[in-house]
Amino acid sequence: xVCYAAAAVAFLVLTLLLVVGWRGQRQGVFLAIASMIxxxxxxxxxxxxxxxxxxxxxxxxxxxxxxxxxxxxxxVLVRSxxxxxxxxxxxxxxxxxxxxxxxxxxxxxxxxxxxxxxxQPLIDVNVSIVGxxxxxxxxxxxxxxxFRNTPKDxxxxxxxxxxxxxxxxxxxxxxxSDALLVNVIDADLWNARGIVNALVVPLIAISVSRxxxxxxDITVSRRLVFRSTVLFGAGLYLLVMAAGGYYIRFLGxxxxxVAQVAFLSGTVLVLLLFVFSGQLQARLKVFLGKNxxxxxxxxxxxxxxxxxxxxxxxxxxxxxxxxxxxxxNIMESPxxxxxxxxxxxxxxxxxxxxxxxxxxxxxxADGSLAHFLETWQWVVNVNEYARDxxxxxxxxxPEWLQNLEDAWLVVPLMQQTQLVGFLVLARSRAGxxxxxxxxxxxxxxxxxxxxxxxxxxANRALIDARQFEAFNRLSAFVIHDIxxxxxxxxxxxxNAEKHKHNPQFMEDAITTVAYSVExxxxxxxQLRAGQAKTDVISGVSLLALLNxxxxxxxxxxxxxxxxxxxxxxxxxxxRDRAVAIIEHLVQNAQESTPDDGWVKVTLTRSKGGALIxxxxxxxxxxxxxxxxxxxxxxxxxxxxxxxxxxxxxSREFVQKLGGKIEVNSTLDIGTKFSIWLPAVxxxxxxSRADKxxxxxxx
Numbered sequence: 001x002v003c004y005a006a007a008a009v010a011f012l013v014l015t016l017l018l019v020v021g022w023r024g025q026r027q028g029v030f031l032a033i034a035s036m037i038x039x040x041x042x043x044x045x046x047x048x049x050x051x052x053x054x055x056x057x058x059x060x061x062x063x064x065x066x067x068x069x070x071x072x073x074x075x076v077l078v079r080s081x082x083x084x085x086x087x088x089x090x091x092x093x094x095x096x097x098x099x100x101x102x103x104x105x106x107x108x109x110x111x112x113x114x115x116x117x118x119x120q121p122l123i124d125v126n127v128s129i130v131g132x133x134x135x136x137x138x139x140x141x142x143x144x145x146x147f148r149n150t151p152k153d154x155x156x157x158x159x160x161x162x163x164x165x166x167x168x169x170x171x172x173x174x175x176x177s178d179a180l181l182v183n184v185i186d187a188d189l190w191n192a193r194g195i196v197n198a199l200v201v202p203l204i205a206i207s208v209s210r211x212x213x214x215x216x217d218i219t220v221s222r223r224l225v226f227r228s229t230v231l232f233g234a235g236l237y238l239l240v241m242a243a244g245g246y247y248i249r250f251l252g253x254x255x256x257x258v259a260q261v262a263f264l265s266g267t268v269l270v271l272l273l274f275v276f277s278g279q280l281q282a283r284l285k286v287f288l289g290k291n292x293x294x295x296x297x298x299x300x301x302x303x304x305x306x307x308x309x310x311x312x313x314x315x316x317x318x319x320x321x322x323x324x325x326x327x328x329n330i331m332e333s334p335x336x337x338x339x340x341x342x343x344x345x346x347x348x349x350x351x352x353x354x355x356x357x358x359x360x361x362x363x364x365a366d367g368s369l370a371h372f373l374e375t376w377q378w379v380v381n382v383n384e385y386a387r388d389x390x391x392x393x394x395x396x397x398p399e400w401l402q403n404l405e406d407a408w409l410v411v412p413l414m415q416q417t418q419l420v421g422f423l424v425l426a427r428s429r430a431g432x433x434x435x436x437x438x439x440x441x442x443x444x445x446x447x448x449x450x451x452x453x454x455x456x457x458a459n460r461a462l463i464d465a466r467q468f469e470a471f472n473r474l475s476a477f478v479i480h481d482i483x484x485x486x487x488x489x490x491x492x493x494x495n496a497e498k499h500k501h502n503p504q505f506m507e508d509a510i511t512t513v514a515y516s517v518e519x520x521x522x523x524x525x526q527l528r529a530g531q532a533k534t535d536v537i538s539g540v541s542l543l544a545l546l547n548x549x550x551x552x553x554x555x556x557x558x559x560x561x562x563x564x565x566x567x568x569x570x571x572x573x574x575r576d577r578a579v580a581i582i583e584h585l586v587q588n589a590q591e592s593t594p595d596d597g598w599v600k601v602t603l604t605r606s607k608g609g610a611l612i613x614x615x616x617x618x619x620x621x622x623x624x625x626x627x628x629x630x631x632x633x634x635x636x637x638x639x640x641x642x643x644x645x646x647x648x649x650s651r652e653f654v655q656k657l658g659g660k661i662e663v664n665s666t667l668d669i670g671t672k673f674s675i676w677l678p679a680v681x682x683x684x685x686x687s688r689a690d691k692x693x694x695x696x697x698x
Contacts, residue, residue, distance in 0.1 A: 034069035041063065138168045310327070334426050348362050349529075481580060542612065586614060594618070661673065
């Protein structure tokens with residue numbers, strides 16, 4: 001009963017998978033019906049075995065239906081797989097004769113008494129048993145025809161089906177042939193028939209998975225199959241070794257216990273060596289992929305592992321090493337060498353893993369290897385090249401590659417049509433297995449790796465560009481300040497001849513030169529540091545700052561006026577930069593205003609902060625200029641005399657302090673710059689009102 005119950009469960013699972021995944025193909029219909037009838041047949045046989053019932057008409061009917069539908073399924077497969085060698089007329093004749101023959105056979109099996117009376121003059125045998133033998137023979141013939149007429153390159157899709165259904169009919173042939181000789185069915189053979197039927201179901205399921213048109217794609221995780229196989233094999237191994245240990249103890253006499261312990265310890269040690277052996281695991285994965293799946297790889301799992309490896313963080317050297325491992329893991333390779341194109345136009349090894357390399361080597365971009373990889377985009381098998389170089393056209397492998405121990409594959413890394421590098425992979429732990437599926441997967445992985453490396457190089461170039469940009473921006477600001485200092489010194493020189501005997505002029509000139517020297521020394525210090533000074537100094541008095549600006553611009557016309565100062569306000573800023581910014585805005589206002597005009601600065605409190613307004617009645621600017629050009633760097637209306645970065649620098653400085661700068665200007669009327677800066681409270685920190693002022697303006 002247990003054997004037939006197992007067969008019933010196996011066929012039931014197969015039936016459910018077939019029915020749920022049916023895709024409208026007639027092969028799937030006959031296969032599902034045959035599996036369903038086999039389920040009912042197995043359940044009935046289990047029930048009869050449990051109740052100790054003799055054979056019944058129901059059991060005989062299910063026997064015939066089970067065999068008949070397996071035959072019909074095979075016949076449909078043979079006919080659908082017809083390759084055109086047999087004429088259509090013969091196909092139609094067989095299509096008509098086959099059902100009639102099956103109908104006659106069913107009548108003989110179901111009504112053996114009638115058949116015996118009709119055939120009694122000819123033979124004296126059990127007609128039911130003969131009928132079952134004939135069904136089994138027909139099934140074996142159809143299996144042979146199916147396998148023979150299937151092209152060799154497609155037999156992998158049906159070979160397990162032939163083993164499975166062929167096993168059913170072969171066992172039936174043995175069972176009923178034996179019964180025909182002794183005129184009674186052997187009880188042991190009959191009882192074992194259930195477990196035999198259960199064992200062939202996985203073989204049928206594998207063929208179903210290889211023929212999607214029959215039913216659903218039965219996809220079982222390769223990792224699960226691998227681990228289950230290892231677990232099952234380990235369990236079977238331990239059982240066999242345990243039996244061997246018991247046998248040794250039974251025959252070992254007084255040394256039996258010691259021998260058994262030593263034997264079992266060695267057994268466990270050998271098992272651990274197998275479980276943790278990378279080479280044996282790799283070979284087992286290849287065996288399972290080649291014999292139990294339509295494709296060698298589980299592409300979803302492979303791609304997830306590939307992207308996961310590439311996405312790991314690390315230094316540039318570590319990331320390049322991960323590129324090697326990402327591709328090497330696909331082929332069960334222990335490592336390799338990454339070669340990349342350099343700006344000089346040649347390839348050099350940049351990193352390696354588990355493969356020796358001379359980092360002084362280089363490969364010309366015009367060499368045979370690079371030209372072949374870029375032109376044909378083939379994966380080069382070094383072993384295959386050694387056996388038959390003609391397979392690789394005009395390729396001439398470099399000497400360093402032919403002499404490189406354990407070198408196996410050369411994978412091109414293509415970005416669009418350009419070769420950005422190549423990978424040399426070490427020999428696989430699973431052996432020299434290599435086919436078209438490996439080539440396609442490696443080429444796709446190579447393109448992905450090439451894009452990743454290009455992105456890595458672009459990111460490094462961007463970092464370098466940003467460093468140069470920061471240095472260039474600092475240089476532009478420094479040059480702008482030097483220009484202002486040069487203008488002051490030029491003014492001193494131009495007036496020196498006229499006023500060199502004037503003590504007051506000489507005193508002013510010395511003061512100006514000293515200030516310029518001090519300012520240039522600070523600028524040089526900033527250039528040496530490679531970055532602008534960013535330390536915020538608490539307690540910069542705006543009133544003192546404005547007075548200093550007034551003193552610096554006092555010789556220009558019109559003179560600066562400081563008006564409506566309510567009280568002193570303290571901000572946090574770099575004093576030198578703040579003075580330079582306000583001075584620049586005041587100087588711009590003076591340059592755009594006639595000598596009889598006015599320029600004034602107003603300092604007030606506004607929204608918890610300091611509001612500095614620089615206003616003039618000069619030429620002004622139109623709205624388009626203010627919107628599109630005023631704050632654009634290197635855009636100047638002063639021609640070669642201006643740098644065009646003063647206002648841009650002013651806005652950047654104010655925004656870094658948490659403030660805001662606004663401009664209101666009208667042509668021929670004047671301009672007003674409004675600068676709001678957060679003030680500092682009595683304890684030296686920004687007050688809550690200051691922060692609310694920033695939020696309100698920004």
